[in-house]
Amino acid sequence: MVNIVLVEPKIAPNTGTIGRLCVNMGASLHLIEPLGFVIEDKRLKRAGLDYWHKLNPTIWPSLDAFMKEHGNKRMWLATTKTDRPYFEVEFKPGDFLLFGSETTGLPKELLDANKEKCITIPQTPEGRSLNISISVGIIAYEAVRQNFETFKGLM
Numbered sequence: 001m002v003n004i005v006l007v008e009p010k011i012a013p014n015t016g017t018i019g020r021l022c023v024n025m026g027a028s029l030h031l032i033e034p035l036g037f038v039i040e041d042k043r044l045k046r047a048g049l050d051y052w053h054k055l056n057p058t059i060w061p062s063l064d065a066f067m068k069e070h071g072n073k074r075m076w077l078a079t080t081k082t083d084r085p086y087f088e089v090e091f092k093p094g095d096f097l098l099f100g101s102e103t104t105g106l107p108k109e110l111l112d113a114n115k116e117k118c119i120t121i122p123q124t125p126e127g128r129s130l131n132i133s134i135s136v137g138i139i140a141y142e143a144v145r146q147n148f149e150t151f152k153g154l155m
Helices: 012-025 042-054 063-070 108-113 132-146 148-152
Strands: 003-007 028-032 058-060 075-078 096-099
Touching: 003 012, 003 063, 003 132, 012 028, 012 042, 012 132, 028 063, 058 063, 075 132, 096 132, 132 148
Parallel strands: 003 028, 003 096, 028 058, 075 096
Antiparallel strands: none
């Protein structure tokens, strides 16, 4: 369906939850090192329940390595540093949805070089940011909604 890319994720349970989401929606998961945990972390597996063995995430040694392979493909960068709401984007099957670390977000250089690909989830001024697993779910399922005929073929 889509590719979920976590750039330097720090919290194992968040990644486990996102992995579970990926299995349920037919998405591929890409993890970009360094990770803040080891893949064998029991908190990762607990959050991913019995889905983790079905996932087979691709682990990249760096953002540069990932971008060398996929930088020319359709991708969207989730950030609080833009005004463009995610629901104004036309998602297509195979798109890459990039999410940054829970503590720092996506690198500024990446955002600056790809302003036209930056999207955000609208929030009130009282909020700073959403949990990454919630953010991934919101944006990824908008991609499913827009491409439901393709998604039905995965069911």
